[in-house]
Amino acid sequence: MTDINSKRFAVNTYSYTQTFEAKTCLKHLAERGFDTFELMMYPGHCWPADLDAPARREFGRFLSSAGLKIVSLNMPNIDIC
Numbered sequence: 001m002t003d004i005n006s007k008r009f010a011v012n013t014y015s016y017t018q019t020f021e022a023k024t025c026l027k028h029l030a031e032r033g034f035d036t037f038e039l040m041m042y043p044g045h046c047w048p049a050d051l052d053a054p055a056r057r058e059f060g061r062f063l064s065s066a067g068l069k070i071v072s073l074n075m076p077n078i079d080i081c
Helices: 023-032 052-066
Strands: 038-042 068-074
Touching: 023 038, 023 052
Parallel strands: 038 068
Antiparallel strands: none
């Protein structure tokens, strides 16, 4: 049996898509002790067309230097029927 305290959970950034750009969101959550995330792909939060190669590299450096980890990317539009 696995101890519940040994399990790690990722924070989903859905509730921040309307208010924070992804990097600001992750900084905000990291200040509260979180380090693992499911990042929502949403315009104004984190959107592929807004992330050219230099922006992706910079975001990767930010994650690395802050000790943060993205475990999944979620496209919320797949939830809409």
